[in-house]
Amino acid sequence: MTSSGATGVRPMPAAAGIGLRAPHVTRVLHEQPRIAWLEVHSENLFGAGGAMHVAIERIRVDYPLSLHGVGLSLGSADALDAGHLRRLAALVDRYEPELVSEHLCWGAIDGRHGNDLLPLPFTEEAVTLLVSRIGQVQDILRRELLVENVATYLRFRDGDYTEWDFVAEVVRRSGCGLLCDVNNIYVNGVNHDFDPLTYLRALPRKAVREIHLAGFTRKENLPVPLLIDSHSRRVDGKVWDLYAEAIAMFGPVPSLIEWDQDIPGLEVLMAEAAHAQEVLDARRVRAA
Amino acid sequence: MRAVSALHELQRGFLAALYDDREPGPLDAIAGNGLEPAARLRIYRRSCNENQTGALRTAFPAVRALVGEDFFDQTARGYRSAHPSRSGNLQAFGAHFADYLGSLPETRGLPYLPDVARLEWLRQEVALAADAESLSPDAFAQALIAIDGPLRIDLHPGVRLFASPHAVLTIWDYAMHPGEARLQLPEAGERVLLWREDGEVAMAALDAASFACVEALAQGRSLDDALAAACARKAxxxxxxxxxxxxxxxxxxALASLDCREEPGSCR
Known part of the structure; x- marks a missing residue:
């Protein structure tokens, strides 16, 4: 049905990369710091031209690249935004990224957008919808799409699946890749009271193509513990532990540090990436 | 007519709640698990508001400086309901913000404010416009010699023009780089040329004649027309x-020959 693994796509190195954000673009261009690979938000390249394209044209030469979308809204009950998909396809043609990803969520309905990663009910209806949409996207991009599990702050009463079975089912049936966000699994484990290891064990390990790591914040003064996937801090110790478990299960996988609010200096991000790299290297030593 | 699916219904209710605090949202469908469903939904109401308001803050820094953060955020809320986001790309959010500002009774004391917003939206357009190879002075001179008769000059896709009855560039500059001295507001309006230079948006005020000339070129009119338009402003x-x-x-x-039967304007 889909053409995953299209020829000509270079493999992403199974190493630690960094999400490239505006404050660091100039430095990366001029200093070409040692970073294994970079990821950018696809929508930041939706403009026809300008500084960001000039930067990525140059960065593309020196670094493996991942395009990570936040606005396609795969899980909208009505339809995919054809214009959005066309722009994404044009970017994929232009930059030939090693990886292309989106989120397992929805963000718009009836043409109105919330510009947020909104939760889906874990129903058969949602699985069927996502499988069909992912197929549509993979057909248009003529390559494999990775889908990312999102952090959520509520659960719907109706559901046919647990979250982990929902994610696994969508990935299996659509034949797409999985971008496993370890922080989101930890955050959801706290927010919805489950063991994150149960989640990891349920995932189709051969489909895991990338891992995301980020920092969360804690909402205080609530009757229940609640974590927000804020991308505003260092990766939590508990999430590093879970990451090591994930790498033990999945093997060395391209891993990314994300930081989107209160963005620190590039050194801080590189130190976080170095930490992830140690975990990856340790797994290789053990495997050898 | 096809019945709306359960998921469609759920998403409609959910999104309505993100845009309007009076909409309760699909509370019956949400599991509380120790927290009121409304409190859980509120987390999404806030982040939707924050994401969209953040996009407006990025696009309209001078407007924000002029009205202050509180009024800006309150205005952003109103704008969200009047003109909901139509794209998954937040860079597209804000196209009607200038008109919306102009419609508010609270901004009547700042008649220049909508034009400052228009200028800022044009800045965003310039920043994101397509790239194009510029004509070097030599290439320009050669092309000029090669073309016989009326000709058209194509401007870079990142060029924008904006004429305002207000001193919109001076005000923008003041808002972005406030000095010690109080702003002496010029009486006259300003005509602004916007373009991209080394990846940054650049702006300059033009005199009426130069503006008329560049405007005519931007409209695809002949160089002779552009000259005539300029001469009409300044002999x-x-x-x-x-x-x-x-x-x-x-x-x-680019320079191109224009198959034009019109009488070329002349300047004496």
Whole structure:
């Protein structure tokens, strides 16, 4: 049905990369710091031209690249935004990224957008919808799409699946890749009271193509513990532990540090990436 | 007519709640698990508001500086309901913000404010406009010699023009780089040329004649027409200075012969 693994796509190195954000673009261009690979938000390249394209044209030469979308809204009950998909396809043609990803969520309905990663009910209806949409996207991009599990702050009463079975089912049936966000699994484990290891064990390990790591914040003064996937801090110790478990299960996988609010200096991000790299290297030593 | 699916219904209710605090949202469908469903939904109401308001803050920094953060955020809320986001790309959010500002009774005391917002939206357009190869001064001169008769000059896709009855560039500058001194607001309006230079948005005020000339070129009219338009504003307008200014800034991308039957304008 889909053409995953299209020829000509270079493999992403199974190493630690960094999400490239505006404050660091100039430095990366001029200093070409040692970073294994970079990821950018696809929508930041939706403009026809300008500084960001000039930067990525140059960065593309020196670094493996991942395009990570936040606005396609795969899980909208009505339809995919054809214009959005066309722009994404044009970017994929232009930059030939090693990886292309989106989120397992929805963000718009009836043409109105919330510009947020909104939760889906874990129903058969949602699985069927996502499988069909992912197929549509993979057909248009003529390559494999990775889908990312999102952090959520509520659960719907109706559901046919647990979250982990929902994610696994969508990935299996659509034949797409999985971008496993370890922080989101930890955050959801706290927010919805489950063991994150149960989640990891349920995932189709051969489909895991990338891992995301980020920092969360804690909402205080609530009757229940609640974590927000804020991308505003260092990766939590508990999430590093879970990451090591994930790498033990999945093997060395391209891993990314994300930081989107209160963005620190590039050194801080590189130190976080170095930490992830140690975990990856340790797994290789053990495997050898 | 096909019945709306359960998921469609759920998403409609959910999104309505993100845009309107009076909409309760699909509370019956949400599991509380120790927290009121409404409190859980509120987390999404806030982040939707924050994401969209954040996009407006990025696009309209001078407006924000002029009205203050509180009023800006309150205005952003109103704008969200009046003009909901139509794209998954937040760079597209804010196209109607200037008109919306102009419709508010609270901003009547700041008649220039909508035009400052228009200028800022044009800045965003310039920043994201397509790239194009500029004509070098040599290439321009050669092309000029090669073309016989009326000709058209194509401007870089990142060029924008904005004429305001207010001193919109002076006000923008003041808002972005406030000095010690109080702003002495010029009486006259300003005509602004916007373009991209080394990846940054650049702006300059033009005199009426130069503006008329560049505007005519931007409309695809002939060089003779552009000259005539400029001369109508100022006798003795120096076309060479105006055009070479554009060439030096890299704002011309092509010269083409224009099959034009119109009588070319002349300047005496």
């Amino acid at each position: 003795g307008f120096d076309l060479a200075v105006c055009i070479s200014g554009l060439v030096e800034r890299g704002l011309l991308v």
